[in-house]
Amino acid sequence: MKIIRVALATSDLHSLLHKSIYLSSNKDLSLKAFLLSKKQLQDGSFGKPIASKSFSGPCVAEMKNDVLTIGSDINDIFSFPRSVLQNTGTLLPVFLIKAESDKIFIGEHAASSKLYSGELMIIANDKKIRPILYCPLELYVQSVLHGEMPADYHIEAIKCQAVCARNYGLYPRVDHSSDSCDVCDSYQCCQCFAGLSEEANSSYKVASQATSGEVLVYKNEPVLALFSSCGGGHTENYEDCFSDWKTNQFPPTPIPYLRGVSEDIANKQIKQVIDEKDLKILWNMTKPPTADAWGRQFRWSISLSNRELESQIHNNVMSLLNQKDVTPFVVSPSSGVFGEILSLEVLKRGVGGTIITLKISTSKGDWKFTKELVIRNLFQMPNIQLTRLKSAKFYFDQIRDKHDQLIKLNIYGLGWGHGVGLQQVGAEGFARLGKNYTQILAHYYTETSIAKI
Numbered sequence: 001m002k003i004i005r006v007a008l009a010t011s012d013l014h015s016l017l018h019k020s021i022y023l024s025s026n027k028d029l030s031l032k033a034f035l036l037s038k039k040q041l042q043d044g045s046f047g048k049p050i051a052s053k054s055f056s057g058p059c060v061a062e063m064k065n066d067v068l069t070i071g072s073d074i075n076d077i078f079s080f081p082r083s084v085l086q087n088t089g090t091l092l093p094v095f096l097i098k099a100e101s102d103k104i105f106i107g108e109h110a111a112s113s114k115l116y117s118g119e120l121m122i123i124a125n126d127k128k129i130r131p132i133l134y135c136p137l138e139l140y141v142q143s144v145l146h147g148e149m150p151a152d153y154h155i156e157a158i159k160c161q162a163v164c165a166r167n168y169g170l171y172p173r174v175d176h177s178s179d180s181c182d183v184c185d186s187y188q189c190c191q192c193f194a195g196l197s198e199e200a201n202s203s204y205k206v207a208s209q210a211t212s213g214e215v216l217v218y219k220n221e222p223v224l225a226l227f228s229s230c231g232g233g234h235t236e237n238y239e240d241c242f243s244d245w246k247t248n249q250f251p252p253t254p255i256p257y258l259r260g261v262s263e264d265i266a267n268k269q270i271k272q273v274i275d276e277k278d279l280k281i282l283w284n285m286t287k288p289p290t291a292d293a294w295g296r297q298f299r300w301s302i303s304l305s306n307r308e309l310e311s312q313i314h315n316n317v318m319s320l321l322n323q324k325d326v327t328p329f330v331v332s333p334s335s336g337v338f339g340e341i342l343s344l345e346v347l348k349r350g351v352g353g354t355i356i357t358l359k360i361s362t363s364k365g366d367w368k369f370t371k372e373l374v375i376r377n378l379f380q381m382p383n384i385q386l387t388r389l390k391s392a393k394f395y396f397d398q399i400r401d402k403h404d405q406l407i408k409l410n411i412y413g414l415g416w417g418h419g420v421g422l423q424q425v426g427a428e429g430f431a432r433l434g435k436n437y438t439q440i441l442a443h444y445y446t447e448t449s450i451a452k453i
């Protein structure tokens with residue numbers, strides 16, 4: 001049985017190291033304690049434990065006085081004996097915890113704990129602890145489905161997501177080997193792994209079992225199954241939205257199966273390449289002929305006063321410039337100053353209409369912003385709880401006063417997310433129209449097919 005090692009991040013998703021972890025189960029929790037080398041951790045060759053113990057109640061694992069400790073109450077605690085820890089060199093104290101029922105609740109607190117299945121490894125890491133769940137592949141898939149797709153979606157749409165989840169778990173984009181795991185549970189880094197649904201026969205379980213062991217391949221190689229929430233009627237080419245994972249080069253080498261495709265359901269009413277005029281038509285249609293038009297994510301709008309823009313955007317620009325991997329995508333004028341905003345102009349769009357480069361002319365010169373996530377983050381407005389724009393597939397009206405000063409920016413957007421690969425809302429739309437998961441996956445990932453691992 002293939003196991004995926006999933007690091008559990010803190011609730012703010014900022015770190016894989018915790019102060020403490022709460023554990024509970026409806027049956028006993030059994031604990032084995034080890035001292036392991038990095039290589040043993042990597043190989044999973046744990047050998048004989050130095051101690052074993054079982055707990056009948058909820059436990060808290062933490063570093064107490066610099067020693068890895070677990071306990072259910074003050075009278076029932078296990079710590080590595082200091083005599084054992086002396087002269088251990090580079091060996092790391094590790095706990096392996098298994099619930100007798102194989103159902104274990106894990107969280108920072110009792111209230112935030114989630115249901116998981118598998119063995120939990122806790123590694124002492126300086127003054128903190130690193131929890132890693134050893135999760136069987138199909139349970140990993142079900143836990144990602146729980147995090148990524150509503151349970152009441154059509155089963156064929158959930159099966160699409162199941163295949164994508166399996167692809168990522170087996171062939172992750174991010175190299176987590178230095179964290180002693182394969183993937184993490186954060187959607188900001190890997191994909192959202194939310195634990196198991198407590199419903200015994202959830203649609204997640206049905207979708208994982210129905211597609212068990214299936215992965216998506218292109219020319220016999222497993223694909224990078226990127227996905228997002230809603231394409232807004234048309235998806236994008238990979239190279240128009242992402243930079244190279246390793247080198248940060250933009251545009252990166254195109255990926256042949258991640259091509260922009262129309263989500264048209266009415267015989268090619270939506271063009272293969274969408275320009276600004278098409279975006280306006282699509283946004284204003286009462287019933288757009290696309291698979292995703294049913295979703296609330298399909299279209300959005302926002303109105304920003306010049307005051308809101310002026311008070312926030314220059315801060316956002318400075319913060320983008322402070323992020324090393326973003327700096328290459330922000331081109332400043334020779335003054336280096338973000339002046340008063342005069343006008344905005346789209347310089348380049350992708351095949352689905354997503355903005356690739358946006359120019360903002362200011363009183364201190366022209367600024368250029370490239371890549372969809374950079375452009376979305378540019379419009380972060382904390383005072384109206386806007387962390388970023390839902391997508392970079394938008395057009396705008398610049399409202400001016402009689403002196404031609406910009407007083408308001410109305411932004412009209414389509415879709416939610418980067419728009420590359422499978423679109424969850426569109427997949428649901430196609431499933432409702434009778435398409436099965438292999439047809440939907442073949443639509444979103446060009447020239448791919450399903451293979452068994």
Ligand SMILES: [Zn+2]
Pocket residue numbers: 174176183184185186189190191
């Ligand atoms: Zn990750």
